[in-house]
Amino acid sequence: SQTIHQWPATLVQPVGSPLSLECTVEGTSNPNLYWYRQAAGRGLQLLFYSVGIGQISSEVPQNLSASRPQDRQFILSSKKLLLSDSGFYLCAWRRALGNQPQHFGDGTRLSIL
Amino acid sequence: SQQGEEDPQALSIQEGENATMNCSYKTSINNLQWYRQNSGRGLVHLILIRSNEREKHSGRLRVTLDTSKKSSSLLITASRAADTASYFCATDAIGSARQLTFGSGTQLTVLP
Numbered sequence: 016s017q018t019i020h021q022w023p024a025t026l027v028q029p030v031g032s033p034l035s036l037e038c039t040v041e042g043t044s045n046p047n048l049y050w051y052r053q054a055a056g057r058g059l060q061l062l063f064y065s066v067g068i069g070q071i072s073s074e075v076p077q078n079l080s081a082s083r084p085q086d087r088q089f090i091l092s093s094k095k096l097l098l099s100d101s102g103f104y105l106c107a108w109r110r111a112l113g114n115q116p117q118h119f120g121d122g123t124r125l126s127i128l
Numbered sequence: 129s130q131q132g133e134e135d136p137q138a139l140s141i142q143e144g145e146n147a148t149m150n151c152s153y154k155t156s157i158n159n160l161q162w163y164r165q166n167s168g169r170g171l172v173h174l175i176l177i178r179s180n181e182r183e184k185h186s187g188r189l190r191v192t193l194d195t196s197k198k199s200s201s202l203l204i205t206a207s208r209a210a211d212t213a214s215y216f217c218a219t220d221a222i223g224s225a226r227q228l229t230f231g232s233g234t235q236l237t238v239l240p
Contacts, residue, residue, distance in 0.1 A: 021170075047226060058216060058230040059171075072225075105170055114159045114178055114220070117228060119170035 017042035021106045021120030029128050034079075034093040036123050038106030041087065046108040048089040049117065050081055053103040065089060066111065101127045133231045134217055140237040147204040149234040151217030152197075158220040160193055161228065162202050165214045174202075174215075209240045 021038045028034060040046055047066050051059040061074045063081035071081050078097060082090045089106060103124055107117040135150045151160070159178045163171040175191045177184045177200070184191045190203040204211055214235050218228040 049227075056232075056235075058232040061227055061229075064225075064227060066225075074227075103168075107171075109226070111226075114176060115226075116161055116173035116176050117171075117218075118173065119163075121170045122168070124168070 017108075017118065019106065019108055019118055019120045021123060023123060024121065025124045025126075027126045027128060028096055030098055031095050034091070034096055034100070034125070036091040036104055036106075036125075038089045038091075038120055039087055040089075040108045043087070043108070043110065045086060045111055047111050048083060049107040049109075050089065050091050051105040051107065053105060053122075055103075059105065063091070096127050098127050101125055134215070134234040136234060137232070138235045138237070140239065141207055143207060143209055143238055143240050145207055147207050147211070147236055147238070149202045149215050149217075149236070151200045151202070151231055153200075153217075153219045153229075154198065155219070156222045157195070158222055158226075160191075160200050161218045161220065162189075162191060162200075163216045163218060163230075165216065165233070167213075171216065204236075207236075207238045209238050211238045212236060 018041045049064045050062040053059050065071050065083045079093050103122050105122045106120040109115045109117045133152050161176045162174040165171045175186050177191050177193045188205045193200045214233040216230050216233045218230045
């Protein structure tokens with residue numbers, strides 16, 4: 016069976032510090048991968064998606080970046096965090112072809128001080 | 129902008145009652161999906177309904193899709209306190225490269 020791991024679960028960072036959130040998927044190959052941000056009480060905003068190694072599409076201009084160094088690894092980064100980067104970050108995967116659901120990790124609660 | 133918009137934003141019912149949530153969207157879709165989110169957790173997929181389907185069931189869940197009205201509904205029958213969660217619809221729009229666009233969700237509270 017397939018599983019998705021996302022860590023850390025919570026993170027408190029000062030403004031201006033760097034960020035690295037990691038997401039890994041097990042039990043499947045060549046998944047589509049996604050990073051979302053969710054503000055409190057709101058829906059999900061798609062930040063980045065990837066259809067293959069090294070292939071990243073950005074949906075929202077911001078000071079965040081994403082990388083996919085391996086088939087089942089997706090990393091969300093920032094060189095200098097802003098207060099507005101606070102939120103709940105979710106990683107998801109889906110099979111590449113056909114009508115498929117997305118499967119989510121448990122999320123990272125990021126607080127910027 | 130949000131593709132799917134849920135209605136109502138919040139719903140409070142007694143255990144045993146049925147809960148109905150609605151979703152409207154704007155563009156042509158490949159499929160529409162419903163997800164559930166418990167507080168502070170990731171989303172869990174509930175049902176996917178294809179654009180050529182009109183109704184789908186899974187246990188106590190029933191989803192309908194009306195592509196002419198660009199709307200969908202999620203019915204939870206015989207609700208339980210454990211059904212308390214936020215429910216989101218998400219659309220897989222044609223030409224979207226299989227991205228999902230989520231609505232802002234319905235917060236369902238089931239009172240014991």
